[in-house]
Amino acid sequence: MGVVRIEEKMAGQAPYEGRRLWLAQLISRLTNPLYVAPPLFLTVAIFTAPDVEAGLLWWLVIGLGLSVAPLLLIRRGVRRGTYSNVHVSRREQRLVPFLFTGGCMVVVLLALFLTQAPLPLLAAVTAMICTLLIALAITQWARWKISLHLIGFAGALTTLAVVVAPLFFVSYVLLPLIGWARWRVRAHTVGQICAGSLLGLGAPLVVYRLFGL
Numbered sequence: 001m002g003v004v005r006i007e008e009k010m011a012g013q014a015p016y017e018g019r020r021l022w023l024a025q026l027i028s029r030l031t032n033p034l035y036v037a038p039p040l041f042l043t044v045a046i047f048t049a050p051d052v053e054a055g056l057l058w059w060l061v062i063g064l065g066l067s068v069a070p071l072l073l074i075r076r077g078v079r080r081g082t083y084s085n086v087h088v089s090r091r092e093q094r095l096v097p098f099l100f101t102g103g104c105m106v107v108v109l110l111a112l113f114l115t116q117a118p119l120p121l122l123a124a125v126t127a128m129i130c131t132l133l134i135a136l137a138i139t140q141w142a143r144w145k146i147s148l149h150l151i152g153f154a155g156a157l158t159t160l161a162v163v164v165a166p167l168f169f170v171s172y173v174l175l176p177l178i179g180w181a182r183w184r185v186r187a188h189t190v191g192q193i194c195a196g197s198l199l200g201l202g203a204p205l206v207v208y209r210l211f212g213l
Contacts, residue, residue: 024184033152147196154200
């Protein structure tokens with residue numbers, strides 16, 4: 001089934017319920033991992049680069065590889081009916097986007113390494129690759145639809161807290177709101193939401209520790 005318009009989902013519901021569904025849909029769209037990655041890596045690239053020009057160059061490479069290319073693939077799949085929506089909500093449809101995004105990440109990491117990107121930026125991309133591989137294993141081989149939204153957002157907050165400033169750990173209070181939104185649109189169970197949050201928190205911390213950060 002394609003993307004269902006919000007107005008259709010709200011039809012026949014009480015105004016209060018309709019507003020809650022609209023809010024949950026909005027939060028889900030804004031926290032799509034492909035939309036979270038660009039501002040995250042812009043912050044990290046500028047913060048760790050020796051100058052703004054270098055930071056913007058590294059951010060451009062990351063943005064093209066980690067957001068633009070996967071998003072174009074998914075949107076093309078949605079238009080052709082291959083994927084249910086831009087969130088790729090059906091677990092069985094996620095293998096190709098997973099593998100394509102993972103391949104893009106490896107290319108980005110290699111490009112950053114060859115252009116002598118700073119260690120924290122390399123660690124951030126490596127953390128994302130490791131987290132994606134774990135999520136792929138859970139989704140495809142354990143056949144369990146762990147929340148990619150919570151993985152992506154929790155991982156972003158963890159990266160900002162480790163690389164930029166520990167104050168970002170306070171931002172974890174946003175995770176329950178995103179979890180509610182994903183539960184409200186019936187994309188995930190509470191268990192899948194909690195598991196995604198824990199993976200997004202834990203996997204990057206392990207990688208950053210290995211990098212000595």
